Amino acid sequence: MEQLNKAGRSSVFHSQHIEHRERAERLELTAVQALKKPESMPFTIRIVSADHDLQKAIQIRRMAYGRHLPAFAQKMAVEGCDRDPGTVILLAESKLDGAPLGTMRIQTNEYAPLAVQESVELPSWLSTGRLAEATRLGVAGGMIGRVVKMMLFKSLFLYCEQQQIDWTVITARAPLDREYEAMLFEDVFGDRQFIPMAHVGNLPHRVLAGEVSVARQRWEEAKHPLFQFVFQTHHPDIDLRTADLSFERETVGCPEAPQVAYGR
Numbered sequence: 001m002e003q004l005n006k007a008g009r010s011s012v013f014h015s016q017h018i019e020h021r022e023r024a025e026r027l028e029l030t031a032v033q034a035l036k037k038p039e040s041m042p043f044t045i046r047i048v049s050a051d052h053d054l055q056k057a058i059q060i061r062r063m064a065y066g067r068h069l070p071a072f073a074q075k076m077a078v079e080g081c082d083r084d085p086g087t088v089i090l091l092a093e094s095k096l097d098g099a100p101l102g103t104m105r106i107q108t109n110e111y112a113p114l115a116v117q118e119s120v121e122l123p124s125w126l127s128t129g130r131l132a133e134a135t136r137l138g139v140a141g142g143m144i145g146r147v148v149k150m151m152l153f154k155s156l157f158l159y160c161e162q163q164q165i166d167w168t169v170i171t172a173r174a175p176l177d178r179e180y181e182a183m184l185f186e187d188v189f190g191d192r193q194f195i196p197m198a199h200v201g202n203l204p205h206r207v208l209a210g211e212v213s214v215a216r217q218r219w220e221e222a223k224h225p226l227f228q229f230v231f232q233t234h235h236p237d238i239d240l241r242t243a244d245l246s247f248e249r250e251t252v253g254c255p256e257a258p259q260v261a262y263g264r
Contacts (some may be wrong), residue, residue, distance in 0.1 A: 188209050
């Protein structure tokens with residue numbers, strides 16, 4: 001009988017422990033949700049899913065690159081890698097008239113090496129694991145362009161979390177490299193070393209990287225002025241449901257990540 005009583009007390013204690021743990025988890029979830037206050041924007045960001053969307057992305061690329069590289073911008077068209085498996089194109093569009101306001105291409109190494117690996121050999125700590133490279137960033141001019149750019153980078157971070165990416169890699173020419181420094185990206189090679197990139201016309205770029213899993217912690221510890229905007233605000237206008245513009249999906253790299261929808 002004593003053993004039965006002990007077993008009963010143990011069972012009750014175990015049940016109470018589970019109940020308290022579940023209550024703590026619910027309170028924690030409520031606290032997290034309270035932090036993520038919804039905020040609406042005058043534009044949406046989504047993943048390109050059709051040819052006419054891709055043409056909008058090309059339009060904003062030409063406009064953005066035309067400010068600094070007009071000859072290069074005139075030749076810009078749909079690129080083969082825009083349709084590669086493991087690649088998505090982000091498109092920001094005005095809610096008012098659907099005009100394109102910004103774009104970014106995100107390529108992962110799920111099916112093939114990154115574009116930057118055509119120009120440089122990445123160090124050993126970046127040669128394994130899941131990588132993503134952000135390229136072809138372009139935004140409209142003025143204040144709206146600056147907001148769109150930050151929202152595109154927030155979308156990049158969310159997408160990398162969604163796809164379980166380990167490191168985000170970026171190449172940047174001066175003076176745009178300073179913007180990535182401000183977002184706590186770090187040099188992959190020497191301090192502020194610019195390297196000619198064969199895949200972008202041998203223009204000198206810095207190679208920078210950010211570790212996805214510690215990004216939130218690093219921004220919070222650095223008291224980054226945009227920490228709350230990026231990490232503690234819910235933007236329902238970001239829709240990162242994936243779309244595949246290619247015709248086949250034959251994996252040659254990392255195992256496929258689960259497809260998880262963010263946003264709407």
